[in-house]
Amino acid sequence: MLLPTYRCLIGPTVFDRLVGVNAIGSKTIVMLILIGLIYKRVDMFVDIALAYAMLNFIAVLAASRYFQKQKGLYDKTGKRTPLI
Amino acid sequence: MNAANKKASIDDIRPDHNKNNSFHHTNKKQFALIPFVVTFFIMACFWLLFSGKFDGFHIFLGIGSCLIVSGISSRLLFPRGVPPLLLKTWLKFAGYLPWLFNQIFLANLHVLYLTFHPRMMELINPKIIKFNSRLKSDVSRTTFANSITLTPGTITIHAGVMGKFAVHCIDDKSGQSLPGQMENKISKVFDE
Amino acid sequence: MIWQIELIILVLVVLFGFGALATKDLLSAAILFGAYSFLLCLLWAIMGAVDVAFTEASVGAGVSTVLIVSAVLRTTRRTDH
Amino acid sequence: MMVTIMILLIFGLIFFAGGAIGIIRFPDFYSRLHPAGKLDTGGLVITMSAFALYTIQPFDLEAIITSIKIILIVVFVFITSPTAIHSIVDAGIRAGLEPWEKQEDK
């Protein structure tokens, strides 16, 4: 989980951050079930993991919609400086 | 902008896809019984799976919520104008799954090999390939696109309405096998 | 609970919080905030507060990122200094 | 039973580690998606099946339902994960990010 964090925090573009967040999300699901096994109450934690599995991709979809609406890595103002 | 996208957007305004996708265009709200009942039964199965409690009170709550859900969104599972998925299709789809799992496992091993290879930069050769698919319905195309994304070294970039696909593949070997076998299997599943 | 895991996740939460504050690009900040809420949910779950973890999971994964991204879409994407 | 679970867990962890390293090592954003998408999904499937095998041990109704829920998580991840990857790629193409290609012709 540390390495996707690196990609999230340092990553050159927004997309690298998205990739990192996606990876962190899938690891979070596994960690939740693991914690449930350690506490011996899997039936509780499985609900949280299920909610994650369903809702994990809404954020990614929203961000990709942003780029479909707002074309380009560049701002509207016409400054052609890449946003990092 | 990529050339594939421009071409595809010319595709997309062709009239054909409106027939497939008449969900938005009907202003009249007609109540359809059969999708409602089928959705209700699917949702009831899922409720029992989630709940795991079979006493009367919880069953009553479950029936109430299944009615609400199927009232709201039975049109989403079975939209107008699209032929519904039959039980036979689902059984065939279950037959397709083991092959898919095998492919996914192979894909993982392949990408794993690439990842840990010390001279990775020489092995990979990313490029974009385009091809036409002969699958027709929305669901089969989506299945095809998702299967491509899951199998060796390929990611679907664009899945057009008219059957245009653009695929990003990571090395030469993985790009050659498209569309090939997978499309045959999926077309066999969905009877097209 | 194993306190090493808890410590690692706590450090990661702090890192993501600082990252979300420090980036000048607001969209990146929104995305980092999503990851921050993932890790915070894990932290609550480790501490045994299951209900709080569930709230954090549904709010953080479901709607908060979408709302922030849509607010960024309607305003500007760059912070001015 | 225990041996199977251990083997599956080790495989899953290898996949996860490969995914994490691949995200760092690959040269550009499009090729980074390959390890991120596939290896994470594959590792999640294998790890989850190990957990489901572990949970089903007492073999009463509650345990069976819990492990079916774990399998259900896998199903949902299988539906949503390729979609998420596809939408990221789509956003990248629309934003005008050029794919990295090997220069060997010159």
Add this chain to the structure above:
Amino acid sequence: MKITGLISLIFIGGLLFYGALDFPPWGDPTSPASSHLSPYYIEHSIKDTSVPNVVTAVLADYRGYDTMFETIVIFTAGIVCIFLLRSFKEKAPESRMYRHIPTGIILRIEKGGKVPHESEYFEHIDSVWIPYDLVIRTTCRMIIPFIQVFALYVIAHGHHSPGGGFQGGVIMGASFVLFAIGFNLRSAIKQMSEKIVAFICALGVLIYAGTGVLCMFFKANYLDYSALAPLLRTDPVTARSHGILIVEIGVGMAVMAVMVVLYYNLSSAGKHDEGL
């Protein structure tokens, strides 16, 4: 200005840390919080309310006022969002895009042009036209009903597993948001119009407060659900459990509606024409 902020922040933080030093040590069994209040909840909650999940019992029964005002805070947030952002003035946009459905031709109508009615033949589309994205749309279509049934499960099973009204309401709202992202905002509004959403929002708060008032009719305190026993035809303990469920449903409705309202108004800047 920045330096003033920093200094005041450090001062307040130091004050808080100084205050925190006086707290009993973490996990101390003799601290006042864990010596008489929480043992009471832990021992009596099953006997009083027959709810296995103590958190739900505390939130919705013992601390009912607290949760009620939380719900009202959320409701107020939704109302304020409508008041701040919603613009009812139909400012005519510079150009509108319409699609003639049978032929698929796209018309761009400049300012002042004659606007066709929305019918089976003309469809209003977004000005930055997003091509029809097949994969996302089909996946959203397939997955939304399952998210909704899961949300209702979470609301109904707050007694036995983690969850309850708030979480279930948020997941339900997320499913509508997903609908609006996967399709477009106008079809979401057509499915669930603004008036219906506002009505559901108010109805949720009304259910919560109305349950309390109903208890007062039976000569009990406000939000004392055991008084509802003759109405529900059960014994007082089960009545408390059912009262908690009713209240949770109210909270869920209010939260769901507020999430949808927030998304509608934020993503379209109050104009409700084109969203994210």
